[in-house]
Amino acid sequence: MRVFVVDAFTDSAFAGNPAGVVLLDSPADAAWMQSVAAELRHSETAFVVVGGPADEAKPLRWFTPTTEVPLCGHGTLAAAHVLGGDQRFDTRSGVLTCTALADGWIELDFPADRAEPVEPPDALAAGLPGVTVEAAAQAATKVLVLAASAAEVRAVRPDLAALATVPSRGVIITAPGDRPGVDFVSRVFSPQVGIAEDPVTGSAHCTLATWWAARLHRDPRETTFVGEQASARGGVVRMALRGDRVGLRGQAVTTLRGELLV
Structure with missing residues (x-):
């Protein structure tokens, strides 16, 4: 399986928020993903299933070193960056769309979380x-x-x-x-x-x-x-x-x- 480390929300290496990204051919066991996230020790590691039909949203999950989380911005940005920018992900927070912008930035369409x-x-x-x-x-x-x-x-x-x-x-x-x-x-x-x-x-x-x-x-x-x-x-x-x-x-x-x- 291919694994990446991506510094997200920055244009410079060793700044922003580092995330692990693991590309999977098929869904993986949650305990195994938790172990991988604990091994990588970034605040979150994103696991993306890339082996499905090209026109369907790719399953995406995020794990901290200790637990799964329902939503992760920098992990999603990192995954989209690895996969080329324009992506749709199927997550616990619904379908999230990522769009590559003309200036090299990527926009993530996320649900607002009002306080x-x-x-x-x-x-x-x-x-x-x-x-x-x-x-x-x-x-x-x-x-x-x-x-x-x-x-x-x-x-x-x-x-x-x-x-x-x-x-x-x-x-x-x-x-x-x-x-x-x-x-x-x-x-x-x-x-x-x-x-x-x-x-x-x-x-x-x-x-x-x-x-x-x-x-x-x-x-x-x-x-x-x-x-x-x-x-x-x-x-x-x-x-x-x-x-x-x-x-x-x-x-x-x-x-x-x-x-x-x-």
């Missing part, structure tokens, strides 16, 4: 020391936290043990952008699923796009944003919010290709 305001969980104060929690909201899988400034987002050193007690699959912290051309910054911590900090998280931007839509003014026919995920590796996500769908736009670089022997 509803909630009282901040008590663990956030301990888990995000030095952060002024101005608001909190609950999306389908993650809690979103609005910080007072981008500087707080960039500087926070989370208490991962405390964040692991937040009843969610992860915590997004965000604030308005602090440099030209960037609408907002964010970071994502998911110790609940074995990921201390995700370098660039496509699925989180399905929530961030809807959150910032109520706070930034754009053309109402298509609300567009640029988000910077301010992890150590860093990455940029362009977004186009269209009702209940979000177009996530990113670049990718293949850093490794090889053969899986077991």
Whole structure:
């Protein structure tokens, strides 16, 4: 089986979010895929069945080192990049369409994940020391936290043990952008699923796009944003919010290709 490592949401190697991509001739056992993901040790590894009819959506699943996840943006971008850009994937989150754009970026058509305001969980104060929690909201899988400034987002050193007690699959912290051309910054911590900090998280931007839509003014026919995920590796996500769908736009670089022997 062919295996790849792809840096997603970046145009430079060793930046963005690395994902494993494994191409399968037929569906594989879930326990085996989990073992492969644990061996590769990236935040997610994407498994794509490429042996079916060419005109059908390709089955796609994503695994962290410890568990399967229902949606993964950078893993989808990585898989589309390996397969040439224009793709349709059959996933636990429905059929996802990927389109190669003229400027070399790839757009992923993902479901919007709107967050509803909630009282901040008590663990956030301990888990995000030095952060002024101005608001909190609950999306389908993650809690979103609005910080007072981008500087707080960039500087926070989370208490991962405390964040692991937040009843969610992860915590997004965000604030308005602090440099030209960037609408907002964010970071994502998911110790609940074995990921201390995700370098660039496509699925989180399905929530961030809807959150910032109520706070930034754009053309109402298509609300567009640029988000910077301010992890150590860093990455940029362009977004186009269209009702209940979000177009996530990113670049990718293949850093490794090889053969899986077991």
